[in-house]
Amino acid sequence: MRASVLRDGRMVYRDDLPEPVPGPGQVLVAVNSCGICGSDLHFAAHGSQVLTMTEQAGGGGGIQVDLGRDIFMGHEFSAEILEAGPDTETFAPGTFVTSLPILLSTNGFDPIVYSNSTVGGYAERMLLSAPMLLRVPNGLDPGMPR
DSSP states (O other), X not given: OOEEEEETTEEEEEOOOOOOOOOTTEEEEEEEEEOOOHHHHHHHHHHHHHHHHHHHHTTSOOOOOOTTSOEEOOOSEEEEEEEEOTTOOOXXXXXXXXXXXXXXXXXXXXXXXXXXXXXXXXXXXXXXXXXXXXXXXXXXXXXXXX
């Protein structure tokens, strides 16, 4: 699978990622579009400062990211549901959705903002949590970021 990742302060292309597989409560989606947020630009330019600020604001529990490794980004996206994980109730395949940028798992939750392991909206496909999904309203073009 392909994705753009932040590496050494710039975005680079990767085409060697494994296909995501949805677990219980998760859905696999095809990313339709993803906006570039001002916080993404700020993180790319000042990642260490952003991590320090989130750690201070979170009382020592900020975002855990290794700036020396590839970083997945992209939290302002629309996507099409491809399939649901086992025992997952959600919208039908083909439904366009967006989501709160959090992936729930058996380990708790992972932010879909800046991560060394959780793939975000700058990839072809990604996992989302069924309870966090928001359907794109009828008549709104899911390919046109607003």
